Amino acid sequence: MLAPARESDNGYRSFSESDALRLQTISALRAVGFGLEQIKSMIDKLDRGDSATVHHDLELQRMAVAAKWVEGKYAIDMLDELIGRLEAKGRLDAADCSS
Incomplete structure:
Protein backbone atom coordinates (compact mmCIF):
# COMPACT_ATOMS: atom_id res chain seq x y z
CA MET A 1 0.00 0.00 0.00
CA ASP A 50 -14.36 7.21 -5.03
CA SER A 51 -14.87 8.83 -1.64
CA ALA A 52 -18.62 8.04 -1.64
CA THR A 53 -17.98 4.29 -1.45
CA VAL A 54 -15.33 4.79 1.24
CA HIS A 55 -17.78 6.95 3.18
CA HIS A 56 -20.36 4.16 2.95
CA ASP A 57 -17.80 1.57 4.15
CA LEU A 58 -16.87 3.79 7.10
CA GLU A 59 -20.53 4.23 8.04
CA LEU A 60 -21.06 0.46 7.95
CA GLN A 61 -18.02 -0.08 10.17
CA ARG A 62 -19.28 2.58 12.57
CA MET A 63 -22.62 0.76 12.86
CA ALA A 64 -20.83 -2.54 13.53
CA VAL A 65 -18.64 -0.97 16.22
CA ALA A 66 -21.68 0.71 17.80
CA ALA A 67 -23.52 -2.63 17.90
CA LYS A 68 -20.55 -4.25 19.63
CA TRP A 69 -20.46 -1.35 22.09
CA VAL A 70 -24.16 -1.82 22.92
CA GLU A 71 -23.58 -5.54 23.50
CA GLY A 72 -20.58 -4.76 25.70
CA LYS A 73 -22.55 -2.17 27.67
CA TYR A 74 -25.33 -4.70 28.28
CA ALA A 75 -22.77 -7.28 29.49
CA ILE A 76 -21.18 -4.73 31.85
CA ASP A 77 -24.59 -3.75 33.23
CA MET A 78 -25.47 -7.42 33.79
CA LEU A 79 -22.14 -8.06 35.51
CA ASP A 80 -22.66 -5.02 37.75
CA GLU A 81 -26.10 -6.37 38.67
CA LEU A 82 -24.71 -9.83 39.47
CA ILE A 83 -21.87 -8.34 41.51
CA GLY A 84 -24.41 -6.27 43.45
CA ARG A 85 -26.57 -9.31 44.14
CA LEU A 86 -23.56 -11.35 45.22
CA GLU A 87 -22.34 -8.61 47.54
CA ALA A 88 -25.83 -8.16 49.03
CA LYS A 89 -26.56 -11.85 49.62
CA GLY A 90 -23.09 -13.42 49.66
CA ARG A 91 -24.20 -15.91 47.02
CA LEU A 92 -25.93 -16.16 43.66
CA ASP A 93 -29.08 -18.21 43.14
CA ALA A 94 -30.27 -19.64 39.83
CA ALA A 95 -32.87 -16.86 39.75
CA ASP A 96 -30.08 -14.27 39.94
CA CYS A 97 -28.47 -15.63 36.79
CA SER A 98 -31.61 -15.88 34.67
CA SER A 99 -32.24 -12.15 34.30
Whole structure:
Protein backbone atom coordinates (compact mmCIF):
# COMPACT_ATOMS: atom_id res chain seq x y z
CA MET A 1 0.00 0.00 0.00
CA LEU A 2 3.06 2.21 0.32
CA ALA A 3 5.53 2.64 -2.50
CA PRO A 4 8.31 4.85 -1.16
CA ALA A 5 11.01 6.11 -3.48
CA ARG A 6 14.50 4.60 -3.29
CA GLU A 7 17.62 6.68 -2.81
CA SER A 8 19.80 6.14 -5.88
CA ASP A 9 23.12 6.17 -4.03
CA ASN A 10 22.33 3.79 -1.16
CA GLY A 11 19.00 2.10 -2.00
CA TYR A 12 17.36 3.30 1.22
CA ARG A 13 13.65 3.97 1.07
CA SER A 14 12.63 7.60 1.19
CA PHE A 15 9.17 8.36 2.56
CA SER A 16 7.37 11.51 1.47
CA GLU A 17 4.79 13.49 3.40
CA SER A 18 2.18 11.79 1.22
CA ASP A 19 3.54 8.37 2.28
CA ALA A 20 3.31 9.44 5.93
CA LEU A 21 -0.30 10.55 5.50
CA ARG A 22 -1.16 7.28 3.76
CA LEU A 23 0.44 5.31 6.59
CA GLN A 24 -1.55 7.35 9.10
CA THR A 25 -4.75 6.53 7.19
CA ILE A 26 -3.86 2.84 7.09
CA SER A 27 -3.16 2.84 10.83
CA ALA A 28 -6.44 4.58 11.61
CA LEU A 29 -8.43 2.13 9.49
CA ARG A 30 -6.66 -0.80 11.14
CA ALA A 31 -7.39 0.63 14.59
CA VAL A 32 -11.14 0.73 13.90
CA GLY A 33 -11.26 -2.89 12.81
CA PHE A 34 -10.68 -3.03 9.08
CA GLY A 35 -8.59 -5.90 7.72
CA LEU A 36 -5.65 -5.38 5.42
CA GLU A 37 -7.54 -6.40 2.27
CA GLN A 38 -10.38 -4.03 3.16
CA ILE A 39 -7.88 -1.24 3.79
CA LYS A 40 -6.14 -1.88 0.48
CA SER A 41 -9.48 -1.74 -1.30
CA MET A 42 -10.42 1.50 0.46
CA ILE A 43 -7.06 3.11 -0.33
CA ASP A 44 -7.47 2.10 -3.98
CA LYS A 45 -10.96 3.66 -4.00
CA LEU A 46 -9.62 6.87 -2.46
CA ASP A 47 -6.84 6.96 -5.06
CA ARG A 48 -9.50 6.72 -7.78
CA GLY A 49 -11.53 9.51 -6.16
CA ASP A 50 -14.36 7.21 -5.03
CA SER A 51 -14.87 8.83 -1.64
CA ALA A 52 -18.62 8.04 -1.64
CA THR A 53 -17.98 4.29 -1.45
CA VAL A 54 -15.33 4.79 1.24
CA HIS A 55 -17.78 6.95 3.18
CA HIS A 56 -20.36 4.16 2.95
CA ASP A 57 -17.80 1.57 4.15
CA LEU A 58 -16.87 3.79 7.10
CA GLU A 59 -20.53 4.23 8.04
CA LEU A 60 -21.06 0.46 7.95
CA GLN A 61 -18.02 -0.08 10.17
CA ARG A 62 -19.28 2.58 12.57
CA MET A 63 -22.62 0.76 12.86
CA ALA A 64 -20.83 -2.54 13.53
CA VAL A 65 -18.64 -0.97 16.22
CA ALA A 66 -21.68 0.71 17.80
CA ALA A 67 -23.52 -2.63 17.90
CA LYS A 68 -20.55 -4.25 19.63
CA TRP A 69 -20.46 -1.35 22.09
CA VAL A 70 -24.16 -1.82 22.92
CA GLU A 71 -23.58 -5.54 23.50
CA GLY A 72 -20.58 -4.76 25.70
CA LYS A 73 -22.55 -2.17 27.67
CA TYR A 74 -25.33 -4.70 28.28
CA ALA A 75 -22.77 -7.28 29.49
CA ILE A 76 -21.18 -4.73 31.85
CA ASP A 77 -24.59 -3.75 33.23
CA MET A 78 -25.47 -7.42 33.79
CA LEU A 79 -22.14 -8.06 35.51
CA ASP A 80 -22.66 -5.02 37.75
CA GLU A 81 -26.10 -6.37 38.67
CA LEU A 82 -24.71 -9.83 39.47
CA ILE A 83 -21.87 -8.34 41.51
CA GLY A 84 -24.41 -6.27 43.45
CA ARG A 85 -26.57 -9.31 44.14
CA LEU A 86 -23.56 -11.35 45.22
CA GLU A 87 -22.34 -8.61 47.54
CA ALA A 88 -25.83 -8.16 49.03
CA LYS A 89 -26.56 -11.85 49.62
CA GLY A 90 -23.09 -13.42 49.66
CA ARG A 91 -24.20 -15.91 47.02
CA LEU A 92 -25.93 -16.16 43.66
CA ASP A 93 -29.08 -18.21 43.14
CA ALA A 94 -30.27 -19.64 39.83
CA ALA A 95 -32.87 -16.86 39.75
CA ASP A 96 -30.08 -14.27 39.94
CA CYS A 97 -28.47 -15.63 36.79
CA SER A 98 -31.61 -15.88 34.67
CA SER A 99 -32.24 -12.15 34.30
